[in-house]
Amino acid sequence: MFRLxxxxxxxxTAYAQQPKRPRITGVAHIALFVHDVDQARQFYKGLLGYGExxxxxxxxxxxxxxxxxxxxxxYIELFPEREAGTDRLNHISIETDDAxxxxxxxxxxGVAVPxxxxxxxxxxxxxxVKDPDGHTVEIVQYEPTGWxxxxxxxxxxxxxLSTRMMHxxxxxxxxxxxxxxxxxxxxxxxxWRGSRDEKQLSWVNMKVPDGDDYIEFMLxxxxxxxxxxxTAHHICLEVPDMAKALAAVEAKPARKGYTRPLEIRTGIxxxxxxxxxxxxxxxxxxxxxxxxDGVPTPPSKAPPPR
Numbered sequence: 001m002f003r004l005x006x007x008x009x010x011x012x013t014a015y016a017q018q019p020k021r022p023r024i025t026g027v028a029h030i031a032l033f034v035h036d037v038d039q040a041r042q043f044y045k046g047l048l049g050y051g052e053x054x055x056x057x058x059x060x061x062x063x064x065x066x067x068x069x070x071x072x073x074x075y076i077e078l079f080p081e082r083e084a085g086t087d088r089l090n091h092i093s094i095e096t097d098d099a100x101x102x103x104x105x106x107x108x109x110g111v112a113v114p115x116x117x118x119x120x121x122x123x124x125x126x127x128x129v130k131d132p133d134g135h136t137v138e139i140v141q142y143e144p145t146g147w148x149x150x151x152x153x154x155x156x157x158x159x160x161l162s163t164r165m166m167h168x169x170x171x172x173x174x175x176x177x178x179x180x181x182x183x184x185x186x187x188x189x190x191x192w193r194g195s196r197d198e199k200q201l202s203w204v205n206m207k208v209p210d211g212d213d214y215i216e217f218m219l220x221x222x223x224x225x226x227x228x229x230x231t232a233h234h235i236c237l238e239v240p241d242m243a244k245a246l247a248a249v250e251a252k253p254a255r256k257g258y259t260r261p262l263e264i265r266t267g268i269x270x271x272x273x274x275x276x277x278x279x280x281x282x283x284x285x286x287x288x289x290x291x292x293d294g295v296p297t298p299p300s301k302a303p304p305p306r
Contacts, residue, residue, distance in 0.1 A: 018108065019104045019105040019108045020101075021102070021185075021186070021187055022097055022098035022101040022102050022105065023096060023097045023098075023209070023210040024094055024095070024096050024102075024186060024187065024188075024208045024209050024210055024211070025095050025096070025097060025211045026073060026074070026094070026095045026208055026211040026212075027092070027093070027094060027095070027167065027208065027213040027214070027215065028073065028074060028075070028093040028094055028095040028138070028140050029074060029075040029076060029092070029093045029138075029140075030076055030077070030089075030091075030092050030165075030168050030235055031065070031076075031077035031078075031079060031090035031091045031092070031093070031138075032077070032078055032079065032088050032090060032278075032280070032282055033079050033081040033082065033086065033087075033088050033089075033090055033280075034078050034079070034080065034279070035081050035084065035279070037063060037066065037080055039279040040078050040278055040279055041068075041078075042254055042279075043254070043258070043276075043278045043279055044078070044278065045068065046252065046253070046254030047249065047252055047254040047255065047258055047276070048160065048161050048162075048237075048276075048284070049157050049159045049161055049248075049252070050068045050069055050076070050157070051068075051069050051154075051155030051156060051157055052066055052067065052068060052069070052155065053067055053069045053147070053151045053154065053155040054067050054122060054147055054151070055067065056121050056122070062080075063080055064079070065077050065078060065079045066078050067122075069151075069155045069156060070160075070162070070163070070164065070165050070237070071163055071164060071165075072148070072152050072153065072156075073095065073142070073148075074164070074165045076165075076235065077090070081280075085226070085227045086226050086227065087226040087227075087229050087233070088229065088230050088233060088281070088282050089233040090136070091136035091137065091138050092135060092136075092137055092138070092168050092170060092215070093126075093138035093139070093140050094137065094138075094139060094140070094186075095140055095141070096139055096140070096141055097141065099117045099125040099126060099139055099140070099141035100117050102139050103116075103127055103139070106129060106139075106185065109185045111129055111181075111185065112129065112130070113129060114127050114128075117141075119143075120140075122146055122147035122148065123143055123145055123147050123148075124140050124141060124142050124143050124146040124147075124148060125141040125143055126138055126139060126140040126141070127139055131178065131181050131182070132174065132177035132180065132181050133170070133172055133173055133174075133177070135170055135171075159248070159252075161237060161239060161245055161248055161249065161286065162238055162239050162245075163238075164237070164238045165213070165235060165236065165237060165238075166213065166214070166236045166237065166238040166287060166289070167205070167213060167214045167215060167216050167236045168215055168234070168235060168236070169215075169216040169218050169232060169233060169234040169235075169283075169285075170217065170218060170232075171220060171223055171224070171229060171232050172204075172217040172219050173220060173221075173223055173306075174306060175201070175204060175217065175219060175304040178217055182206050182215065183206065186209070187209035188206040188207060188208060188209060188214075188215065189206065189207050189209060190204055190205065190207075191205055191206075191207050191214070192204075192205045192269065192297070192299050193205065193299045193300050194268045194269055194297075194299070194300050195268070195300040195302040196268065197302070198300075198302055199302060200219075200221075200302055200303065200304070201219055201300055201302045201303060201304045201305070202218075202219055202300075202302075203216055203217060203218060203219065204216070204217040204219065204304075205217075216234075216236070218233075218234075219304055219305050220232070220305060221305035230278075230280060230281035230282040230283055231281070231283045233282065234283040234284065234285055235282070235283070235284045235285065236284075236287055237284060237285070237286050237287070238287060238288075238289055239286050239287070239288060240288065240289070241288070242264050242272040242286065242287075242288055243264070245274065245286050246262060246264060246274060249262060249276070250262070258276075260276070260277055262274060262276075263275075266292055267287070268297075269291070269297050270291040270293075270295075270297045271287050271288050271289070271290065271291055271292070271297075272287070272288045272292060273285055273286060
């Protein structure tokens with residue numbers, strides 16, 4: 001009996017010492033490679049209406065990256081491309097309230113992490129890990145002394161098309177492997193799945209555990225070529241009224257330089273949406289938060305590609 005009690009105490013102590021996952025409160029940013037930064041600026045600033053709060057240069061004075069501000073907690077980072085015709089996705093980022101606790105927690109789950117949390121050039125705590133598909137996932141904690149907090153309430157124009165990045169879309173080759181990381185370790189919660197037909201699942205929506213932002217798994221059996229991933233790796237911006245959003249785009253001076261057609265459609269999720277494409281082909285999806293009649297769309301029952 002004593003041995004049983006002792007064994008129970010040892011197991012309980014070991015369980016209590018297991019690191020807990022800190023909060024994951026939202027999608028912080030997506031980082032993209034672009035061929036021409038000025039052309040990308042014309043799209044994200046001129047057409048979408050966003051501000052550019054800060055940029056960083058390399059030691060030789062050439063641009064390292066620049067920041068496009070969606071709101072005080074969400075950004076689109078633009079990096080000059082390293083090689084033409086390659087994948088436009090540099091990395092995605094999720095926000096936590098304790099980067100060091102997240103590093104310790106992920107290490108306890110067998111995820112490869114750095115020896116310590118770094119401090120980014122704009123003053124926020126961050127570190128990178130890899131997901132099962134090889135995407136770089138930056139874990140970021142906004143610091144009181146960081147530039148993000150310093151510029152709180154600034155560089156947010158009244159004519160920006162959207163005030164929130166609703167989700168990011170990333171390529172996923174295996175739903176099971178992606179779930180092992182995002183669901184089982186990070187605590188993301190699936191809330192909807194959709195398909196183009198009844199034969200094969202196309203998308204799975206995974207919400208951060210402590211907020212409303214989500215990541216959309218774009219499921220593929222055979223992954224597209226690197227120069228054709230811009231429609232899968234995508235940004236979704238929430239707009240309350242798609243007709244007003246279309247009118248706002250049409251009224252922008254930068255609209256004259258945007259040659260692609262603009263069309264409002266109702267998606268498979270029965271939400272009105274409209275696709276825009278930056279100069280490198282990365283898709284920016286504008287989407288209303290509710291279905292056309294307010295009734296939830298049933299999830300797909302189709303099997304995943306593999």
